[in-house]
Amino acid sequence: MAKESASAAVTSADVARLAGVSRATVSFVLNDTQAHRVSDTTRARVLAAADQLGYVPHAAARSLRAGRSNLVLMPTSVSAVGRLVSAWLDDLHSELERHGYTTVLHAGRFSDAVGAARAWAELRPAAVVALDGGSLTAEAAGVLRRAGVRAVVGFAARPVEGVYTVAFDHARIGALAAEHLISRGRRRIGVVMPKERGLDTFARPRLAGAESVAARSTSTVNAVEMAYTRQSAAELAARWSELGLDGVFAYNDEYAALLVRALQDEGISVPEDVAVVGCDDLVLAALERPALTTVRLDLPAPARIADALHTLVDTGKAPGMPGMEPVLIHRQSS
Amino acid sequence: MAKESASAAVTSADVARLAGVSRATVSFVLNDTQAHRVSDTTRARVLAAADQLGYVPHAAARSLRAGRSNLVLMPTSVSAVGRLVSAWLDDLHSELERHGYTTVLHAGRFSDAVGAARAWAELRPAAVVALDGGSLTAEAAGVLRRAGVRAVVGFAARPVEGVYTVAFDHARIGALAAEHLISRGRRRIGVVMPKERGLDTFARPRLAGAESVAARSTSTVNAVEMAYTRQSAAELAARWSELGLDGVFAYNDEYAALLVRALQDEGISVPEDVAVVGCDDLVLAALERPALTTVRLDLPAPARIADALHTLVDTGKAPGMPGMEPVLIHRQSS
DNA sequence: CACAGCGTGTAACGCGTGTAACCTTGTTCG
DNA sequence: CGAACAAGGTTACACGCGTTACACGCTGTG
Numbered sequence: 239m240a241k242e243s244a245s246a247a248v249t250s251a252d253v254a255r256l257a258g259v260s261r262a263t264v265s266f267v268l269n270d271t272q273a274h275r276v277s278d279t280t281r282a283r284v285l286a287a288a289d290q291l292g293y294v295p296h297a298a299a300r301s302l303r304a305g306r307s308n309l310v311l312m313p314t315s316v317s318a319v320g321r322l323v324s325a326w327l328d329d330l331h332s333e334l335e336r337h338g339y340t341t342v343l344h345a346g347r348f349s350d351a352v353g354a355a356r357a358w359a360e361l362r363p364a365a366v367v368a369l370d371g372g373s374l375t376a377e378a379a380g381v382l383r384r385a386g387v388r389a390v391v392g393f394a395a396r397p398v399e400g401v402y403t404v405a406f407d408h409a410r411i412g413a414l415a416a417e418h419l420i421s422r423g424r425r426r427i428g429v430v431m432p433k434e435r436g437l438d439t440f441a442r443p444r445l446a447g448a449e450s451v452a453a454r455s456t457s458t459v460n461a462v463e464m465a466y467t468r469q470s471a472a473e474l475a476a477r478w479s480e481l482g483l484d485g486v487f488a489y490n491d492e493y494a495a496l497l498v499r500a501l502q503d504e505g506i507s508v509p510e511d512v513a514v515v516g517c518d519d520l521v522l523a524a525l526e527r528p529a530l531t532t533v534r535l536d537l538p539a540p541a542r543i544a545d546a547l548h549t550l551v552d553t554g555k556a557p558g559m560p561g562m563e564p565v566l567i568h569r570q571s572s
Numbered sequence: 573m574a575k576e577s578a579s580a581a582v583t584s585a586d587v588a589r590l591a592g593v594s595r596a597t598v599s600f601v602l603n604d605t606q607a608h609r610v611s612d613t614t615r616a617r618v619l620a621a622a623d624q625l626g627y628v629p630h631a632a633a634r635s636l637r638a639g640r641s642n643l644v645l646m647p648t649s650v651s652a653v654g655r656l657v658s659a660w661l662d663d664l665h666s667e668l669e670r671h672g673y674t675t676v677l678h679a680g681r682f683s684d685a686v687g688a689a690r691a692w693a694e695l696r697p698a699a700v701v702a703l704d705g706g707s708l709t710a711e712a713a714g715v716l717r718r719a720g721v722r723a724v725v726g727f728a729a730r731p732v733e734g735v736y737t738v739a740f741d742h743a744r745i746g747a748l749a750a751e752h753l754i755s756r757g758r759r760r761i762g763v764v765m766p767k768e769r770g771l772d773t774f775a776r777p778r779l780a781g782a783e784s785v786a787a788r789s790t791s792t793v794n795a796v797e798m799a800y801t802r803q804s805a806a807e808l809a810a811r812w813s814e815l816g817l818d819g820v821f822a823y824n825d826e827y828a829a830l831l832v833r834a835l836q837d838e839g840i841s842v843p844e845d846v847a848v849v850g851c852d853d854l855v856l857a858a859l860e861r862p863a864l865t866t867v868r869l870d871l872p873a874p875a876r877i878a879d880a881l882h883t884l885v886d887t888g889k890a891p892g893m894p895g896m897e898p899v900l901i902h903r904q905s906s
Numbered sequence: 907c908a909c910a911g912c913g914t915g916t917a918a919c920g921c922g923t924g925t926a927a928c929c930t931t932g933t934t935c936g
Numbered sequence: 937c938g939a940a941c942a943a944g945g946t947t948a949c950a951c952g953c954g955t956t957a958c959a960c961g962c963t964g965t966g
Contacts, residue, residue, distance in 0.1 A: 247696070247720030249952060260916045265954055273955090275913065292718045297694040298632035298641070299952035302921050307632070315665075316650060316677065317658040324651040331649075331679045340695070343650065343677035345665045357674070360631040362581070384626045386581030468855055492856075499859045521802055522826075522856075525833040583922055594946050599924055607925085609943060633922035636951050 248291045257287035264288070268295070297340075301362070306388070308339050310547070311363040313354065314370065315345040318436040320490065322518045323369065326537045333544035339364065351378040359385035364551050367391045367543075372439035374401050389550040393562075395443065402550055404538060405561025408440055411533050412447030414566050415487035415515040416459065418531070422572050424485030424513050425457045430493050433465035441489055444517075448487060462486075466493060471500035478506055484513065485572070491516035491523040494530055498571065513572035528570035535564055582625045591621035598622070602629070631674075635696070640722070642673050644881070645697040647688065648704060649679040652770040654824065656852045657703065660871045667878035673698065685712040693719035698885050701725045701877075706773035708735050723884040727896075729777065736884055738872060739895025742774055745867050746781030748900050749821035749849045750793065752865070756906050758819030758847050759791045764827050767799035775823055778851075782821060796820070800827060805834035812840055818847065819906070825850035825857040828864055832905065847906035862904035869898050 250268070254261040259280055266274045267284040276284075287293075301307035312327070319327065331341045342363075346354045355378035358366055366387055368374050371394025379390045379400035392398060393406035412429065419427050429445045431438070445461055452459040462481065464474050478501065488494035494516030498508050508514050508528055516523055519534035538560055550556035584602070588595040593614055600608045601618040610618075621627075635641035646661070653661065665675045676697075680688045689712035692700055700721055702708050705728025713724045713734035726732060727740035746763065753761050763779045765772070779795055786793040796815065798808050812835065822828035828850030832842050842848050842862055850857055853868035872894055884890035 247952095248718050251952080261953085262916060262918095262955080263914085266915095269954075271955085274915090277914065280914080292715055294690050294693040294715065294719045296636075296696055296952050298636050298696060299921090300954075302630075302632050302636060302923095302951095303953045303955085305921070316653065316661045317655070319650065321651070327650045328679055340691070341679070343679070345662055345675065345677070356628050359628040361674075362630055362632060381626055381628065384582055385628045466855060468858060496855060496859065521800060521830060524802060525830065527861075581922095585922080595923085596925080596946060596948095597944085600945095603924075605925080608945090611944060614944080630922050633951090634924075636921095636953095637923040637925090639951065 247296075248293045249296070250293065252291055253284065253288045253293050256291060257283045259284060268293075306386075307362050307364050309361060309363040310334055310339045310341045310365045310367060311344055311358050311361060312341065312367045312369070313344050313346050313358055313373065314368075315436045316343070317434070319369070320492065320518055321520055322535065323537070326540060329540040330543060333540045334547070337544055337548045339548075351375045352381055354378070355381040358382065359387065362386055365389035365391065365547055367547070369393050370436075370439050371395070371398070371401075371403065371406060372443075374398055376400055388554070389547055389556075391547060391550070402546075402556060404543070404559045407447075407561070407564075408443035409447030409450070411517060411535070411564045412444035412449075412487060413451045414447075414533055414564050415444075415517070416448035416451040416457075418515060418566050418568070419485035419487065419513055419572065420451070420455055420457050422485070422509075422513055426483045426485070427452065427457055427459050428462045428481065428483040428486040429459055430486065430489045430497065431461050431463050432489055432493060433463055433470070437489075444487070444489065464493065464497065466496065468496070468500075471496045472503070475500035475504040475506065478504060478512075484511070485515075486512060487515045487517075489517060491518050491520040491530055491532055494532070494571075495522060495526050498526065498528075498530075509570065509572050515566075515572055519567055523567075524569070526571070531569045531572040532567050533564045534567050535562055537562055581630075582627050583630070584627065586625055587618065587622045587627050590625060591617045593618060602627075640720075641696055641698050643695060643697040644668055644673045644675045644699045644701060645692050645695060646675065646677050646701045646703070647680050647692060647707065648677060648702075649770045650677070651768070653703070654826065654852055655854055656869065657871070660874060663874040664877060667874045668881070671878055671882045673882075685709045686715060688712070689715040692716065693721065696720055699723035699725065699881055701881070703727050704770075704773050705729070705732070705735075705737065705740065706777075708732055710734055722888070723881055723890075725881060725884070736880075736890060738877070738893045741781075741895070741898075742777035743781030743784070745851060745869070745898045746778035746783075746821060747785045748781075748867055748898050749778075749851070750782035750785040750791075752849060752900050752902070753819035753821065753847055753906065754785070754789055754791050756819070756843075756847055760817050760819070761786060761791055761793050762796045762815065762817040762820040763793055764820060764822045764824075764831065765795050765797050766823055766827060767797055767804070771823075778821070778823065798827065798831065800830065802830070802834075805830045806837070809834035809838040809840065812838060812846075818845070819849075820846060821849045821851075823851060825852050825854040825864055825866055828866070828905075829856060829860050832860065832862075832864075843904065843906050849900075849906055853901055857901075858903070860905070865903045865906040866901050867898045868901050869896055871896055 254264045334341045371392035374392040376399040392401045395407040397403040449459045516530045516532040519532045523530040523532045546556045588598045705726035708726040710733040726735045729741040731737040783793045850864045850866040853866045857864040857866045880890045
């Protein structure tokens with residue numbers, strides 16, 4: 239309470255001193271070491287001392303000694319994850335906590351895969367889970383493994399060497415949207431590419447998926463850039479007629495909603511003039527006027543991911559995981 | 573490349589061995605230690621060896637030795653932060669990175685302030701920055717300080733002992749909304765309380781602010797619960813007539829948009845029957861029909877927060893920070 | 907009485923770093 | 937020619953912790 243001046247952190251040695259025992263005994267008591275018995279009286283003294291000093295173990299020192307940490311690192315910028323994923327992330331966090339892991343998000347910039355991996359590796363996490371599988375090259379995974387990371391997990395379309403890959407095919411999303419638009423008779427299809435950084439690793443494969451579908455038909459696909467601002471949407475809508483698009487996959491429900499509004503303000507009607515498809519099936523998608531056609535993503539159950547991660551850390555092997563299979567939800571905007 | 577079998581992490585001792593020098597020399601080279609000179613030839617050998625082995629320093633061991641870490645911990649669940657804050661978080665992250673800090677988000681549950689603080693303290697961060705000032709009691713701050721955390725920063729209405737508080741008055745937000753609704757002639761005002769966990773620390777003071785304003789007038793304030801789902805909004809709208817509310821502060825632009833849609837579906841018109849006020853001034857707020865009246869929050873500049881944090885970690889003192897001053901944006905929904 | 911057995915406690919080591927202190931060698935200067 | 941010095945390298949220690957091996961005192965038994 240009154241030891242305000244003591245700026246140095248409390249260590250187990252302080253607890254030992256106060257309790258009048260050795261540091262080893264303190265360790266045995268606080269960790270409930272079964273292999274070693276301590277008398278009830280000294281145990282009580284140690285616990286009292288620890289409580290009085292407000293002792294908290296030093297995670298770094300502990301995992302340094304143990305040779306392994308209980309940290310799970312999830313590299314992702316906060317603003318890059320939408321409502322859908324953020325709720326999923328929270329659940330996954332809870333599940334991992336039940337397994338004794340400390341989950342932590344790190345919003346690194348993804349410009350350089352190996353550089354990013356190096357930064358993550360410094361923390362020596364037990365596992366690295368990248369939602370953005372694109373940031374995990376085989377080389378980056380190598381950096382992590384060499385730094386002792388037990389489990390390197392990535393959400394990606396195709397397996398990467400050294401990465402435990404959970405199937406997550408963004409190209410399939412784009413393909414699904416394009417197939418739907420074509421089946422609705424649209425021939426000149428736009429795909430919105432967000433200008434916001436961090437989203438291109440998701441957006442690019444979606445575009446590619448749409449393009450590959452169009453290549454097998456008489457329809458065409460064009461990328462159109464747009465930032466998530468009112469102005470950018472308005473600018474895009476203003477030059478819509480010269481683009482001559484009659485269908486658009488808007489990356490996201492939020493981008494879709496923004497674009498629809500801008501188009502309507504320009505006198506372009508949805509779905510008559512332009513059919514619009516979003517993604518994520520957010521709450522707002524069903525509420526839009528017209529209600530948004532969207533691609534729903536059923537994310538893998540957090541509990542199963544957590545289990546797989548745990549056995550992966552423990553044994554080095556893990557069972558195959560069910561991936562994500564996108565489903566198109568047809569509503570009024572297309 | 574081929575050393576797949578070597579599961580042990582590579583250490584600076586490995587680099588030293590390969591380069592044929594002592595471990596100390598490796599450290600001098602890799603850290604560019606000015607106090608000690610190293611010949612160019614050995615420097616080159618060391619760098620080559622480090623590169624070949626893919627050596628990455630062990631952050632925990634380093635900060636253990638140094639006695640301080642460069643970790644900044646921000647406790648917050650991902651889904652609790654809206655678009656507004658998440659963009660701000662990313663900026664703050666960048667700024668802190670420029671100062672050499674590694675920023676990390678931890679989505680702990682806030683049921684027990686001291687327990688949470690203890691968990692954070694285990695990581696021995698240089699600083700803890702809590703957007704949710706409510707989770708930082710004086711006692712929790714004590715736990716952190718005793719564990720050696722140099723800077724404990726909280727965003728809160730009133731200063732907490734041992735916490736460097738950045739003024740962030742959620743009550744003021746609720747008050748502003750209530751004042752506006754009253755000035756628009758509304759007398760029975762509802763305040764939406766999200767059912768989602770983690771949001772109540774923000775929602776409660778907003779409600780309290782609205783209540784204190786109403787207490788000084790002839791208007792009344794009632795809390796109404798609502799989850800961020802279509803169904804919950806519909807249920808609330810269904811019993812709206814019996815609530816008899818003619819104005820509502822909907823916590824958030826997103827909740828507001830959802831509620832407005834549900835009310836309209838119920839045949840209740842906005843703003844004629846009910847005036848609605850949101851918060852955050854998101855992009856979607858201006859797009860809604862009717863356009864949403866909202867409370868804009870000017871968050872403190874990330875660069876200034878980062879600077880203050882840095883001097884706080886270094887010197888223990890920091891200049892006063894400009895806080896957040898909410899501003900009401902009047903649009904058509906009220 | 908010696909010795910094994912058991913219950914409790916402690917000394918000591920190493921995890922991977924950074925750095926102060928200390929050597930060794932060659933060069934310069936009084 | 938001895939001393940002083942600079943350059944370039946190494947040895948040794950400490951950071952906080954968990955754990956292995958060992959020491960000590962006591963009891964029961966041959």
